[in-house]
Amino acid sequence: MSRSLYFRLGFHNLDRAALFFLLPSLLYLVLFFLYPFFYGLVLSLTPESGKPIYHNFYLFLADDWQRSTIWKTIRLAIPITLLVVFISVPLAYTMRRGIKFERLITTFLILPVSLGTVLIAEGVLGFLGGNGWFNQFLIKIGLIKESFRFTYNYTGVVIGLFLKNFPYCFLMLLGYVSGINPEIEKSARILGARPMQIFWRIMLPLMAPGITIAFCLVFVMDFAVFPTAILLGQPAGETRTIAIAAYQMAFEHYDMPKASSIAMIMAMTQMIGLVTILALRRRLYRGTSLGITKG
Amino acid sequence: MERAAIGHIEVQITKRFGKKTVLDNFTLNVKGREFITLLGPSGCGKTTALNCIAGLVPLSEGKIFVDGERLDTIPPEKRGIGMVFQNYALFPHMTVFKNISFGLELQKKPLDEVKSRVNEVLSLIRLQGFGDRFPGQLSGGQQQRVAIARALAPRPKLLLLDEPLSNLDAKLRLDMRGELKNLHRELGLTSIYVTHDQCEALSLSDRIAVIHEGMIQQVGTPKEIYEKPANLFVADFMGCENFFTLKVRAIESDGKTALLEQDGFRLRLSNIPQPITIGHEVTLTIRPDDIQVTHAPSLGSQVQVKEEQNTTSGVVHVVQYLGKENDIEIFLENNKKIRVRSPEKVERGDKVTLYFNPEKIIFIPKG
Numbered sequence: 001m002s003r004s005l006y007f008r009l010g011f012h013n014l015d016r017a018a019l020f021f022l023l024p025s026l027l028y029l030v031l032f033f034l035y036p037f038f039y040g041l042v043l044s045l046t047p048e049s050g051k052p053i054y055h056n057f058y059l060f061l062a063d064d065w066q067r068s069t070i071w072k073t074i075r076l077a078i079p080i081t082l083l084v085v086f087i088s089v090p091l092a093y094t095m096r097r098g099i100k101f102e103r104l105i106t107t108f109l110i111l112p113v114s115l116g117t118v119l120i121a122e123g124v125l126g127f128l129g130g131n132g133w134f135n136q137f138l139i140k141i142g143l144i145k146e147s148f149r150f151t152y153n154y155t156g157v158v159i160g161l162f163l164k165n166f167p168y169c170f171l172m173l174l175g176y177v178s179g180i181n182p183e184i185e186k187s188a189r190i191l192g193a194r195p196m197q198i199f200w201r202i203m204l205p206l207m208a209p210g211i212t213i214a215f216c217l218v219f220v221m222d223f224a225v226f227p228t229a230i231l232l233g234q235p236a237g238e239t240r241t242i243a244i245a246a247y248q249m250a251f252e253h254y255d256m257p258k259a260s261s262i263a264m265i266m267a268m269t270q271m272i273g274l275v276t277i278l279a280l281r282r283r284l285y286r287g288t289s290l291g292i293t294k295g
Numbered sequence: 296m297e298r299a300a301i302g303h304i305e306v307q308i309t310k311r312f313g314k315k316t317v318l319d320n321f322t323l324n325v326k327g328r329e330f331i332t333l334l335g336p337s338g339c340g341k342t343t344a345l346n347c348i349a350g351l352v353p354l355s356e357g358k359i360f361v362d363g364e365r366l367d368t369i370p371p372e373k374r375g376i377g378m379v380f381q382n383y384a385l386f387p388h389m390t391v392f393k394n395i396s397f398g399l400e401l402q403k404k405p406l407d408e409v410k411s412r413v414n415e416v417l418s419l420i421r422l423q424g425f426g427d428r429f430p431g432q433l434s435g436g437q438q439q440r441v442a443i444a445r446a447l448a449p450r451p452k453l454l455l456l457d458e459p460l461s462n463l464d465a466k467l468r469l470d471m472r473g474e475l476k477n478l479h480r481e482l483g484l485t486s487i488y489v490t491h492d493q494c495e496a497l498s499l500s501d502r503i504a505v506i507h508e509g510m511i512q513q514v515g516t517p518k519e520i521y522e523k524p525a526n527l528f529v530a531d532f533m534g535c536e537n538f539f540t541l542k543v544r545a546i547e548s549d550g551k552t553a554l555l556e557q558d559g560f561r562l563r564l565s566n567i568p569q570p571i572t573i574g575h576e577v578t579l580t581i582r583p584d585d586i587q588v589t590h591a592p593s594l595g596s597q598v599q600v601k602e603e604q605n606t607t608s609g610v611v612h613v614v615q616y617l618g619k620e621n622d623i624e625i626f627l628e629n630n631k632k633i634r635v636r637s638p639e640k641v642e643r644g645d646k647v648t649l650y651f652n653p654e655k656i657i658f659i660p661k662g
């Protein structure tokens with residue numbers, strides 16, 4: 001490393017001890033993120049001999065059936081993310097100063113997080129499946145004649161992902177909103193703002209950074225959907241997401257270079273999504289968010 | 296700036312949180328254009344009282360009137376009150392201009408009026424040209440001034456201030472105190488100020504209400520509160536740290552001069568403001584600055600003449616250097632601890648003579 005770069009990166013401020021204690025996390029980053037990423041990138045750019053370097057990408061994008069997985073994933077990820085965030089925001093907002101039975105409610109919300117994807121899917125199948133309690137109940141009371149199909153299709157994946165990702169989003173937003181100085185709201189009230197005006201003009205802009213982060217995280221989780229899409233969806237049809245395509249290429253066709261190229265395409269699509277969200281947020285609200293608590 | 300409404304306030308409220316009574320039949324009359332301070336230790340209910348007036352906390356019982364009109368039945372956003380909070384509570388995502396114009400825009404004022412009023416209050420707080428800044432770019436003192444401007448812009452009938460200076464450092468606090476006093480003189484706006492700082496209360500207020508455990512202990516001018524505390528709590532809170540309970544031993548023929556004594560500590564006082572009977576106890580107090588302390592004279596010295604009346608001797612226990620003077624803890628011969636503030640140079644273990652100026656002694660009414 002040249003001396004000027006050494007200074008520009010601020011390494012002259014790091015003493016040996018700091019570097020030493022940084023080592024485990026750097027090692028982790030290199031071993032489990034950077035190395036696999038670049039390994040995959042190189043792999044994806046190593047097609048069969050005699051083909052151009054972008055050949056694996058070309059094959060995926062030229063194939064209608066393969067290419068459609070991008071759209072199928074987006075079609076799941078964006079609506080579910082919107083649904084999760086739009087339900088979480090008002091709920092977290094109303095609970096920001098605490099409500100009755102808050103602990104009980106929070107416990108119920110955390111439960112799905114701790115149970116894991118497969119158990120949630122089992123639960124949804126048992127409750128909403130063709131012979132599930134819900135359908136049986138609707139038939140018993142004569143509302144419908146044939147079972148309504150909630151599972152093994154698009155709806156099934158939406159329900160499963162919602163149950164899995166809603167608690168994350170809600171709890172994160174709840175933490176964020178309760179962190180906003182309550183006197184900001186009080187002063188708006190005294191200046192003449194009605195509750196709805198306070199929400200739209202004061203609290204929502206202050207929540208915007210938190211909502212953006214929550215949106216990004218839920219989007220990433222939704223975009224990588226794999227077990228839910230298989231267990232509750234139609235993995236050979238309308239919910240064949242890009243993760244499933246990558247899995248099949250890797251472990252059914254044992255073609256690692258092509259699988260890697262699919263993973264790269266998935267990463268790029270995700271990045272485009274995240275950049276779009278952050279750009280939108282920057283256009284909507286400017287200025288700082290949470291704290292100007294000096295002194 | 297044009298004068299706001301008169302703003303005569305009558306408050307009579309009780310507030311309970313669950314089983315705990317925070318304000319017990321709290322009754323206060325504030326004259327129009329008056330600056331009144333609610334003074335008390337933390338948890339005494341003063342902030343709750345302010346929040347009740349603002350409408351941020353519902354009353355358990357009672358009524359609030361402003362200029363004869365019922366206030367407590369109106370939602371807070373329609374009360375026409377200005378409020379300033381301890382931590383400024385500015386809207387961090389809005390510029391200074393937008394912060395101040397927020398209340399005016401909600402009143403649907405025309406744009407040019409909004410602009411002229413914002414500029415008016417900005418010059419009032421001497422922050423012209425700061426309209427485009429964000430609160431995060433201002434110092435603590437500037438932020439608090441913006442908060443005051445924001446409260447004043449809609450021309451409220453009443454200004455509530457909840458410990459507005461507590462977050463500022465000592466020097467800035469003193470400057471802001473002056474500015475607040477100036478603002479009140481210029482605008483003549485009825486103001487209710489909450490603080491736990493007796494200096495702030497004494498320097499700013501027309502009147503002070505001392506509060507303890509949800510009850511008003513005494514209401515009066517700063518001079519009355521300082522010189523004639525109504526009870527032990529007020530006296531203690533206003534910085535009288537030395538309390539004595541003495542028995543009346545003898546009364547002289549004028550009926551007002553008496554010899555008081557307890558455990559060998561003796562005072563001869565005239566002009567006792569309360570009826571006295573031999574054998575009864577009286578409670579009195581004296582501020583640390585009103586006790587004179589001198590090194591105990593060696594035997595045979597001339598100064599001893601003075602020893603006769605209202606003096607006693609003691610031993611220095613702790614000395615804290617405060618610059619202009621020392622804060623000295625002294626144990627009297629009867630082991631009672633006395634706090635004195637004096638420029639006299641003393642050290643731990645020194646024998647000293649204390650003189651209690653009878654004119655500075657404050658009698659505390661019974662009950």
